[in-house]
Amino acid sequence: MWGTRNGENGGVVCVACGQTVRRSAAREYDKEGDRWSRRGKTFEYLCKRCHRELCHQPRNELEDLLVDIEREGRQEQRDFLRRYNEIVEERYGSLEERGR
Known part of the structure; x- marks a missing residue:
């Protein structure tokens, strides 16, 4: 089985509402908009409810x-x-x- 990442078994805090949720019940948020480049980054998390409320339109410029x-x-x-x-x-x- 794959190893677990930090926070995988514990809770993470939603940066929008402050609620602590299981990592599996959260969405990663990268304020730079590039969650695929992982080196040297610390990610923030949003609960699924707050993530749904975000505008998912491109924010170029x-x-x-x-x-x-x-x-x-x-x-x-x-x-x-x-x-x-x-x-x-x-x-x-x-x-x-x-x-x-």
């Missing part, structure tokens, strides 16, 4: 977009979100345009 907004200076959340929406529409068009 997201981090660069957020850094661009952050470079503009500290903002209130409302202003940050407004600016995020503006940049997304500038770069990718509005949702209405993309749906055509």
